[in-house]
Amino acid sequence: xxxxxxxxxxxxxxxxxxxxxxxxxxxxxxxxxxxxxxxxxxxxxxxxxxxxxxxxxxxxxxxxxxxxxxxxxxxxxxxxxxxxxxxxxxxxxxxxxxxxxxxxxxxxxxxxxxxxxxxxxxxxxxxxxxxxxxxxxxxxxxxxxxxxxxxxxxxxxxxxxxxxxxxxxxxxxxxxxxxxxxxxxxxxxxxxxxxxxxxxxxxxxxxxxxxxxxxxxxxxxxxxxxxxxxxxxxxxxxxxxxxxxxxxxxxxxxxxxxxxxxxxxxxxxxxxxxxxxxxxxxxxxxxxxxxxxxxxxxxxxxxxxxxxxxxxxxxxxxxxxxxxxxxxxxxxxxxxxxxxxxxxxxxxxxxxxxxxxxxxxxxxxxxxxxxxxxxxxxxxxxxxxxxxxxxxxxxxxxxxxxxxxxxxxxxxxxxxxxxxxxxxxxxxxxxxxxxxxxxxxxxxxxxxxxxxxxxxxxxxxxxxxxxxxxxxxxxxxxxx
Numbered sequence: 001x002x003x004x005x006x007x008x009x010x011x012x013x014x015x016x017x018x019x020x021x022x023x024x025x026x027x028x029x030x031x032x033x034x035x036x037x038x039x040x041x042x043x044x045x046x047x048x049x050x051x052x053x054x055x056x057x058x059x060x061x062x063x064x065x066x067x068x069x070x071x072x073x074x075x076x077x078x079x080x081x082x083x084x085x086x087x088x089x090x091x092x093x094x095x096x097x098x099x100x101x102x103x104x105x106x107x108x109x110x111x112x113x114x115x116x117x118x119x120x121x122x123x124x125x126x127x128x129x130x131x132x133x134x135x136x137x138x139x140x141x142x143x144x145x146x147x148x149x150x151x152x153x154x155x156x157x158x159x160x161x162x163x164x165x166x167x168x169x170x171x172x173x174x175x176x177x178x179x180x181x182x183x184x185x186x187x188x189x190x191x192x193x194x195x196x197x198x199x200x201x202x203x204x205x206x207x208x209x210x211x212x213x214x215x216x217x218x219x220x221x222x223x224x225x226x227x228x229x230x231x232x233x234x235x236x237x238x239x240x241x242x243x244x245x246x247x248x249x250x251x252x253x254x255x256x257x258x259x260x261x262x263x264x265x266x267x268x269x270x271x272x273x274x275x276x277x278x279x280x281x282x283x284x285x286x287x288x289x290x291x292x293x294x295x296x297x298x299x300x301x302x303x304x305x306x307x308x309x310x311x312x313x314x315x316x317x318x319x320x321x322x323x324x325x326x327x328x329x330x331x332x333x334x335x336x337x338x339x340x341x342x343x344x345x346x347x348x349x350x351x352x353x354x355x356x357x358x359x360x361x362x363x364x365x366x367x368x369x370x371x372x373x374x375x376x377x378x379x380x381x382x383x384x385x386x387x388x389x390x391x392x393x394x395x396x397x398x399x400x401x402x403x404x405x406x407x408x409x410x411x412x413x414x415x416x417x418x419x420x421x422x423x424x425x426x427x428x429x430x431x432x433x434x435x436x437x438x439x440x441x442x443x444x445x446x447x448x449x450x451x452x453x454x455x456x457x458x459x460x461x462x463x464x465x466x467x468x469x470x471x472x473x474x475x476x477x478x479x480x
Contacts (some may be wrong), residue, residue, distance in 0.1 A: 321402020
């Protein structure tokens, strides 16, 4: 075991004493288990898990020297195209990323999970660093750690709760024809798993219970703190909610949950999708409602109102920060072109920057009462495609900015779709522009991170603008 302490990762400072002790314990445990393969994974810029699978006997080597993966994995858009000129002297991104060279995955032993649907295999989440051990400033876990540390420096910590909406459909055609192997691949052909709309009806739950039980059991088998399993608004739409936890913990929960649901459903001939607004008839949009509260370092909730019901100064400043920086945060909460088609009035999704008291149409829904230790704010702007590390960082950075500036929340709205309130961005292009111009994100996360993400998302937007849509074909092909 002393080899780990003399390894390259330890020498570069990538693993401290506690991480090395956890790694040594894990290597011994895996050697005495039936696990055959370990899937070393990291959340990329889109919140998609990528990595390599190693045999169990290679785990010690991974903790000793790290595992190399091409740096281009950090430079791709959602079609899996590399959008930076990596074969040039200046690829346009800060850091030694040229020629598709390697970066290193550094395993985190505390994230080890044996897969209940594939018990010979396990997941192990990793940090991604440059080859000399320097953190990559735009790597998902690094971004969120920066925000968590900034909050801790002020004597505070965040508590996050998750409500995750998604669809599960029957898969009729996996679209595996050679002509369908495009970038991105052709969408699979599906039909509904259940009819709808029968929001929260018992009979609909009974119809889908076999699938929902499978998903729930696998989530619990991974140690996820599942709270409820629900029939959502639309056909074949479901929601799982989770007990509250820390930002790093629940960012991992989100990326693992999405991946688990897709893998488990695919094995049963089903297709799970977290897409914000699928182009299917009679389908509801998927939101990702992020509950949040702030505690002191003893765990006392600073969002609990006074006995008179007055909002606390911490909660008021936090809400003000989330509102003030809502537009520039949108790229981190709704990162796709499709996500902005979810922001429709009177559809239980926000389209204005406002907060309300227990109002599901508002961007921020305040759920706070005197004596209620669960007092919190729910942000309803994110959708289920968001990279949770980036999305949580946006909440912590924006909320803290409001507190530090001594801001107070404006009066709550009772009419969340009132045109008098400022609108959320209506397109990805608007969100990109707002994020690019953000002094806050440039100060806290650096110009390198902002310019990096803007470059990737502009490439996605450019591909979208260059595509001839069905609307254009129908509108103009016969007319002219």
